[in-house]
Amino acid sequence: MKIIVSVKRVIDYNVKVRVKSDNSDVDLSNVKMALNPFCEIAVEEAIRLKEAGIASEIVVVSIGPNAVQEQLRTAMALGADRAIHIETESQPEPLNVAKLLAKVMEAEEPGLVILGKQSIDSDNNQVGQMLAALTRRPQGTFASKVTVEGDKALVTREVDGGLRTLSLTLPAIVTTDLRLNEPRYAKLPDIMKAKRKPLELKTPADFGVELKQHILQLKVEAPAQRQAGIKLDSVDALIDKLKNEAKVI
Amino acid sequence: MSILLIAEHDNSTLNPATLSAVTAASQLGGEITMLVVGNACQSVADEAVKVMGISKVLLADSDVYEKGLAENLSALIVELAADYSHIIAAASSTIKDTMPRVAALLDVGQLTEIVAVESVDTFKRPIYAGNAIATVQSRDAVKVITVRTSAFEKAKAEGGNANTEVVDVVFDMGVSRFVSEELVKSGRPELTAASTVISGGRGLGSAENFSLLEKVADKLVAAVGASRAAVDAGFVSNDLQVGQTGKIVAPELYIAVGISGAIQHLAGMKESKVIVAINKDGEAPIFQVADYGLVGDLFEILPELEAKL
Ligand SMILES: Cc1cc2nc3c(=O)[nH]c(=O)nc-3n(C[C@H](O)[C@H](O)[C@H](O)COP(=O)(O)OP(=O)(O)OC[C@H]3O[C@@H](n4cnc5c(N)ncnc54)[C@H](O)[C@@H]3O)c2cc1C
Ligand SMILES: Nc1ncnc2c1ncn2[C@@H]1O[C@H](COP(=O)(O)O)[C@@H](O)[C@H]1O
Numbered sequence: 001m002k003i004i005v006s007v008k009r010v011i012d013y014n015v016k017v018r019v020k021s022d023n024s025d026v027d028l029s030n031v032k033m034a035l036n037p038f039c040e041i042a043v044e045e046a047i048r049l050k051e052a053g054i055a056s057e058i059v060v061v062s063i064g065p066n067a068v069q070e071q072l073r074t075a076m077a078l079g080a081d082r083a084i085h086i087e088t089e090s091q092p093e094p095l096n097v098a099k100l101l102a103k104v105m106e107a108e109e110p111g112l113v114i115l116g117k118q119s120i121d122s123d124n125n126q127v128g129q130m131l132a133a134l135t136r137r138p139q140g141t142f143a144s145k146v147t148v149e150g151d152k153a154l155v156t157r158e159v160d161g162g163l164r165t166l167s168l169t170l171p172a173i174v175t176t177d178l179r180l181n182e183p184r185y186a187k188l189p190d191i192m193k194a195k196r197k198p199l200e201l202k203t204p205a206d207f208g209v210e211l212k213q214h215i216l217q218l219k220v221e222a223p224a225q226r227q228a229g230i231k232l233d234s235v236d237a238l239i240d241k242l243k244n245e246a247k248v249i
Numbered sequence: 250m251s252i253l254l255i256a257e258h259d260n261s262t263l264n265p266a267t268l269s270a271v272t273a274a275s276q277l278g279g280e281i282t283m284l285v286v287g288n289a290c291q292s293v294a295d296e297a298v299k300v301m302g303i304s305k306v307l308l309a310d311s312d313v314y315e316k317g318l319a320e321n322l323s324a325l326i327v328e329l330a331a332d333y334s335h336i337i338a339a340a341s342s343t344i345k346d347t348m349p350r351v352a353a354l355l356d357v358g359q360l361t362e363i364v365a366v367e368s369v370d371t372f373k374r375p376i377y378a379g380n381a382i383a384t385v386q387s388r389d390a391v392k393v394i395t396v397r398t399s400a401f402e403k404a405k406a407e408g409g410n411a412n413t414e415v416v417d418v419v420f421d422m423g424v425s426r427f428v429s430e431e432l433v434k435s436g437r438p439e440l441t442a443a444s445t446v447i448s449g450g451r452g453l454g455s456a457e458n459f460s461l462l463e464k465v466a467d468k469l470v471a472a473v474g475a476s477r478a479a480v481d482a483g484f485v486s487n488d489l490q491v492g493q494t495g496k497i498v499a500p501e502l503y504i505a506v507g508i509s510g511a512i513q514h515l516a517g518m519k520e521s522k523v524i525v526a527i528n529k530d531g532e533a534p535i536f537q538v539a540d541y542g543l544v545g546d547l548f549e550i551l552p553e554l555e556a557k558l
Contacts, residue, residue: 016512017377026381038494094349095358118494123376124361129319129349138320138425141346144487154428158487159342160496164316164430172424178477178494179487214358218371219384226519229540231531235553238525241541246523248445248502249469249558 001111001148001170003046003055005080006101007039007062008091009071010121019222026220035071038116040078041176044183045146046114047079054148055112057081061104064091069199076194077186083199088211094122096204096211098130103207105135110171112153117142117175128175138168142177250279250369253329255338255347256297260287260315263296265442266339268406269398271302274337276366280304282333283411286325288315294413301405309416316427317343323350324420330355330391334369340395348395357389362497364400378493378516398441399499399520433486435473440489443472445502448491448518449484450476452507452528452547456484461551462506468558474498474518476508492517507547510535527551 011017012032020027035043049055060080062068065088072083086100105113118125132139140146140155144163147154148170156165158177186194204211232238242249252274257264267283274281281302285294286309294308307329313321326347330336336351338344340362352359364382365373371386372394440446447469449462459473466473474491475484491498493516503521508514510526510533518524519538526539527550536542543550 011377013513017380019381026377093358095353095356098353120493121377123374123378123493124359125345126349126352126359126361129346130353132320133323133350133353136422136424138422139346139350140425141319142342157342159430160488162430162432162486162488165428166318167426167428169424177487179481214387214389215360216386216388217383218386220376221382221384223375223379223382226524226538228537229524229542231536231542231544235543235550235557238541238543238554239557242502242523242525246502246540248523 001055002057002059002108003049004104004108004110004113005039005042005046005058005060005075006113006115006127007043007060007071007075008036008116008119009033009062009064009068010036010119013037013120019220023219023221025217033067035074036116036119038118038176040183041178041180042114042116043075043078043080044181045176048181049148050079059084059108059110061086061101063088063097063100065089072199073194074186076197077191078184082197084202085199086202086204088204092211093214094124094126095130095214096209097127098134099209100204100207101127101131102134103209112148112170113173115173115175117177128173132173137171137173139173140166140168141175143174144177144179146174146180250277250334251332252277252279252281252335252337253333254281254283255326255344256283256285256293257339257341257344258285258287258290258293260290261292263293264341265403266341266398268300268403269401270337270339270396271300271404272401273363273366273396274335275302275404277335277369279334282307284309284326284329286314286322287317288312296406298411298413299407299409301409303409303411306411306413307416308413311419313419313421318425318427319346319350320422320425321420322347323354324422325418326351327354328418328420329416333391335392335394337394337396339398344395348393352393355391355393357391357393358387359393359395360385360387361395362397363394364397378512379519380512397497399497433488437466438470438472440472440474440496441498444500445469445471446474446498446500447471447504447506448474448476448508449479449506450508451478451482453479453484459484461548464555465551465558468555476514505535506551508535509533510538
């Protein structure tokens with residue numbers, strides 16, 4: 001079975017972004033970029049399925065400017081076999097990403113597609129579900145456990161009240177939650193080897209997909225800042241403040 | 250303008266998150282139709298007709314909809330979509346699973362977790378774990394929207410007088426099947442609805458130690474939350490995680506115990522009205538957002554707090 005993993009290049013999760021002074025966007029110049037943490041988990045899950053003999057090949061896909069090739073190489077250093085880069089000027093909206101991935105699915109015929117549940121920059125949480133809808137395939141979102149048995153995937157999902165397990169008929173779309181696995185680090189020899197793994201360059205036009213803008217970003221502002229309050233020296237002082245000043249207990 | 254609002258429920262009662270979505274929808278102006286889809290959920294529809302601001306309730310009741318499988322729910326919503334300019338719901342896990350499918354099937358974008366309504370097509374939403382707030386405008390004919398419930402007051406649950414209409418189309422896509430679930434039962438208030446939340450982090454050290462925090466929670470009638478580190482370490486179950494990728498809460502009082510205050514955690518609680526931090530490290534970033542801080546050992550502070558409350 002072939003697995004497609006879709007990965008996004010985003011700001012490193014440790015970096016606290018700043019808003020540009022003209023309020024047009026956040027400032028990403030000279031900011032450390034990385035694989036979206038949920039995508040790292042997606043890559044790891046695919047590798048484990050390959051190590052378990054369930055997957056035969058892992059194809060990693062990313063859509064965006066030239067720089068995303070860095071993340072594709074990282075994914076290949078971790079264990080993906082080959083990469084597809086669909087080049088666009090900037091990173092397109094979720095529906096466009098989903099349309100492109102649907103075309104990749106049509107061409108590659110994977111048994112499983114694994115994505116992150118959410119990009120930590122746009123916080124959209126959309127692409128996997130959109131892809132499943134467009135391809136009319138079942139979805140297991142926010143997965144904390146995935147097992148493949150024959151033509152079915154059993155996916156345990158993190159839901160508001162706890163956990164829920166679904167049985168999906170393959171091919172299926174899975175999006176990862178944090179507890180699905182703990183991603184490994186790439187080793188230096190593997191990073192060198194990844195440079196020679198195949199990376200195919202495509203454009204949206206190659207797939208006959210026209211990128212559309214559904215949502216305009218008019219303005220980006222810094223959130224209201226909280227002021228640091230006061231430090232108290234005893235539990236009694238805390239209870240007094242909560243009762244008599246804040247009046248919350 | 251006409252709005253279709255998807256109710257959040259467990260087949261027996263209406264989840265109060267729905268009432269926050271009603272408030273967001275009311276700010277758009279126009280008639281609001283509430284869709285109740287589930288199995289044997291007449292009691293939910295009976296609550297829905299009384300919600301202030303609702304003009305009609307659609308009830309789609311079938312065993313196919315029992316577990317809210319996204320494939321089937323989204324097909325139903327898309328079937329009904331033609332009559333509406335806006336499709337809106339509280340950002341619950343079911344809705345996060347379902348709404349992007351609705352948007353894709355309608356060939357429109359989705360506006361995720363709005364925190365303010367600026368006009369019928371323009372909204373505010375947090376990005377980058379809440380470190381920036383974007384004002385976004387939809388260019389699509391139909392606006393598909395999920396609502397961050399902590400940002401909107403709840404509409405009144407009583408006083409309305411809507412009619413119920415039965416929808417009897419049933420969609421069963423047949424590609425996914427419910428197998429089992431483990432739902433956490435707790436006698437405490439629900440995390441996203443509670444007016445007081447007390448959360449524990451890695452500093453608690455073990456699942457057993459969480460009982461120190463639970464005793465304080467019982468005194469305060471508070472919900473219990475956790476950082477991701479505490480969940481990962483297996484101290485508590487995943488549904489308690491507060492943060493960018495967990496639950497978003499904005500209670501009257503939030504008490505963070507043994508939590509350092511990573512940006513991903515702050516993203517889930519910094520809109521709380523009053524924040525208390527208890528941490529032995531006086532430099533921990535949580536103190537930068539806390540109204541009241543106590544620097545000290547939680548193993549001494551929690552029992553004392555419990556005793557004195
Ligand atoms: C993609 C992604 C998403 C994430 N999403 C979330 C999320 O939704 N929610 C979330 O919480 N995190 C999230 N995280 C993790 C986040 O980055 C932090 O790692 C996490 O919040 C740390 O949890 P903590 O504060 O409990 O642990 P730590 O950072 O280890 O802090 C423990 C604190 O306890 C204090 N302490 C220890 N012992 C005591 C004692 N005896 N008395 C008093 N204080 C004590 C220490 O001083 C320290 O400040 C995410 C990370 C990633 C990469
Ligand atoms: N530009 C992109 N290229 C490849 N995959 C993407 C891209 N954008 C989003 N994804 C995938 O979709 C997931 C969810 O993203 P989102 O819906 O934007 O929050 C990510 O974790 C990726 O797996």
